[in-house]
Amino acid sequence: MPKRILQGTVVSDKGEKTVVVKVERAYLHPLFKKTIRRSKNYHAHDEKNAHKVGETVRIQECPPKSKLKRWEVVSA
Structure with missing residues (x-):
């Protein structure tokens, strides 16, 4: 099964080897036919602590690395 890849913005880089990405x-909307925007935060593994707040990054699914991290940064 292929791994999902999402694109989002880094909103926090305070964790060690971890970034929080808002996607x-x-x-x-099915009834009102209005475009609705939803966002979700994902904790992603950033091995080199290379990404800072405000950067746009791509994240990919991976096996669990900790309690919250199931994603890893693949590119900026």
């Missing part, structure tokens, strides 16, 4: 998605 936004837009979809059409």
